[in-house]
Amino acid sequence: MKAAVLTKINAPLEIQNVVTNALDFGQVFVKILCTGICGAQLQEINGQKGNPAHLPHLLGHEGCGEVMGMGPGVRSVKEGDKVVLHWRKSNGIDAKPATYSHHCTKINAGPVTTFSEYAVVSENRVTPIPRDVPDDLAALFGCALSTALATVENVAKVRFGERVLVVGCGGVGLAMILAAKLAHAHPVIGYDISKKGNLVRALGGEFIQPADHHERDLAFDVIINTIGRSAGTDWLAPSGRYIFIGQPRPEEMISIRHLFDGEGQTIQATQGGGFNPTLDIPRYVKLWRSGALSNYRNLISHAIKLDEINFWIQQMREGKTARVMIYP
Numbered sequence: 647m648k649a650a651v652l653t654k655i656n657a658p659l660e661i662q663n664v665v666t667n668a669l670d671f672g673q674v675f676v677k678i679l680c681t682g683i684c685g686a687q688l689q690e691i692n693g694q695k696g697n698p699a700h701l702p703h704l705l706g707h708e709g710c711g712e713v714m715g716m717g718p719g720v721r722s723v724k725e726g727d728k729v730v731l732h733w734r735k736s737n738g739i740d741a742k743p744a745t746y747s748h749h750c751t752k753i754n755a756g757p758v759t760t761f762s763e764y765a766v767v768s769e770n771r772v773t774p775i776p777r778d779v780p781d782d783l784a785a786l787f788g789c790a791l792s793t794a795l796a797t798v799e800n801v802a803k804v805r806f807g808e809r810v811l812v813v814g815c816g817g818v819g820l821a822m823i824l825a826a827k828l829a830h831a832h833p834v835i836g837y838d839i840s841k842k843g844n845l846v847r848a849l850g851g852e853f854i855q856p857a858d859h860h861e862r863d864l865a866f867d868v869i870i871n872t873i874g875r876s877a878g879t880d881w882l883a884p885s886g887r888y889i890f891i892g893q894p895r896p897e898e899m900i901s902i903r904h905l906f907d908g909e910g911q912t913i914q915a916t917q918g919g920g921f922n923p924t925l926d927i928p929r930y931v932k933l934w935r936s937g938a939l940s941n942y943r944n945l946i947s948h949a950i951k952l953d954e955i956n957f958w959i960q961q962m963r964e965g966k967t968a969r970v971m972i973y974p
């Protein structure tokens with residue numbers, strides 16, 4: 647089966663034909679129907695995450711798939727189930743990572759990887775969903791959308807009419823705009839160095855770039871930072887909440903001078919908004935059934951084949967995309 651393999655830091659992924667080990671305790675064999683490219687994979691390719699000693703390894707952490715087989719002990723899914731593949735842990739066995747090989751070279755994988763035609767993943771990284779949930783929406787429930795919904799609901803606890811700024815308008819940032827609009831925040835403003843105005847406005851948000859921020863009076867109750875670099879801290883209202891969702895680079899410093907404004911400001915970091923796949927994915931499916939997520943396709947700018955992944959990773963780096971979805 648075909649897979650996009652990270653063999654070298656800062657180099658294009660190699661499309662290789664790989665084979666997988668026999669299913670071990672708690673492992674699930676999944677056919678990947680659709681998967682999104684997340685900023686986290688760009689960081690892995692750049693060498694900002696993980697250990698280069700683990701190369702070569704597989705990538706990808708949000709997807710939609712169909713269960714083709716189960717290892718011993720697996721109970722939460724069965725053959726033929728449609729599933730979300732997610733990086734956050736759900737109920738189920740925390741299985742050891744699968745290994746793959748290519749011409750007898752060992753390829754490592756984490757508990758979940760998705761940039762391949764098929765994947766062996768841990769039971770606690772898949773959650774079954776009804777058949778009629780669209781593949782692309784299901785994949786977005788693996789990271790971008792679930793992270794955004796959970797951050798807005800559980801961490802930022804956005805209230806009606808609050809002013810929200812989203813720093814960075816990639817896939818996760820755009821999903822934050824969708825989620826903040828769902829919470830009836832106002833205004834909801836996206837901020838990015840790249841021209842993302844059309845994407846943000848399609849979701850009902852407003853858009854500013856560094857060059858035009860001085861033209862308006864900026865004070866936000868909530869700032870959600872998806873870029874891992876501190877930005878816009880001066881625009882936090884007294885008593886506002888500043889939330890980091892993207893992992894900062896090691897050298898990143900945050901000034902805490904403003905923290906005593908008003909009744910005291912809050913700076914918080916969150917891992918995926920505390921999203922709990924077992925509890926939250928069924929709830930998000932119902933949210934979709936209610937019609938509230940009917941505009942989710944505005945989060946997706948391109949649908950591609952696995953072979954085209956390197957070109958689109960470069961486009962993402964240049965800020966030219968929203969979420970890019972791969973149909974292996």
Ligand SMILES: [Zn+2]
Binds near residue numbers: 684685707708790
């Ligand atoms: Zn992600």
